Amino acid sequence: MLSIAMPTPASDPEIETAPDDEALVRAAIAGDVQAYASIYRRHAPRLYAVVWRICGRHAARAEDVLQDTFLKAWRSLPGFRFESALGTWLQRLAVNTALMELRARSGRDDLDAGDDGLDALAAVEGEQRCTGTGLDLERAVATLPPRARAVLVLHDIEGWKHHEIAEELGMAVGSSKAQLHRARGLLRERLGETA
Incomplete structure (x- = not known):
């Protein structure tokens, strides 16, 4: 040995x-x-x-x-x-x-924008769908709308609580939870998983 x-x-x-x-x-x-x-x-x-x-x-x-x-x-x-x-x-x-x-x-309004930002960023990277590897997961996270991405990173990666995220981002706790749900759904979609 x-x-x-x-x-x-x-x-x-x-x-x-x-x-x-x-x-x-x-x-x-x-x-x-x-x-x-x-x-x-x-x-x-x-x-x-x-x-x-x-x-x-x-x-x-x-x-x-x-x-x-x-x-x-x-x-x-x-x-x-x-x-x-x-x-x-x-x-x-x-x-x-x-x-x-x-x-x-x-702009603040764009932080809550829909998937337009997602599609534009995905087109820039030349990827519409990710395959599920660690690098692809990072790419998929990068394609999320900014506010949803911020909530996902802070909650799922950094371990922040919803009340901390809400305070930091100037939103209601319920909005933080909704953004996290949205981000996870978009990730599943981009990674080709079914809910």
């Missing part, structure tokens, strides 16, 4: 010496740019994954949103009160920034 020695968190010197988020925040507030760079390196990959999905798998948009998120975080960091985890605070900021980008790009 092949045995590979994997470093454990306790034996990894880089992890042992890495400051926690609170220490990094305090140092960044005091003007330590390297501490802020550490915050970025620690949290950017996870935040990028969230905004990439909300932005419909558009890498350039997701990168812009991520950059805007960290610029806002830099400006707002002195007001961070340590009432939640830094990662949670940054994720909320990233989600808000992604949603504002969607609103600015397509």
Whole structure:
């Protein structure tokens, strides 16, 4: 049997010496740019994954949103009160920034638009139907109308509760549930499943 020695968190010197988020925040507030760079390196990959999905798998948009998120975080960091985890605070900021980008790009009324946006995006990608692999599921999620996609990503992928989504998106809890139902139905349709 092949045995590979994997470093454990306790034996990894880089992890042992890495400051926690609170220490990094305090140092960044005091003007330590390297501490802020550490915050970025620690949290950017996870935040990028969230905004990439909300932005419909558009890498350039997701990168812009991520950059805007960290610029806002830099400006707002002195007001961070340590009432939640830094990662949670940054994720909320990233989600808000992604949603504002969607609103600015397509207008608030378009966020509730029907399948016109779905068909246009599917045509751009050259796909009208997905086959069910993990990559195809990501593509199918990207074709959802923006508001339905945001609710699906936040609920099913990020684990948010409907009341949190409703508050974040400025909608009723029932609307969040309806958008999730709609998104799941469209995904089943796109993936060729029967309800």
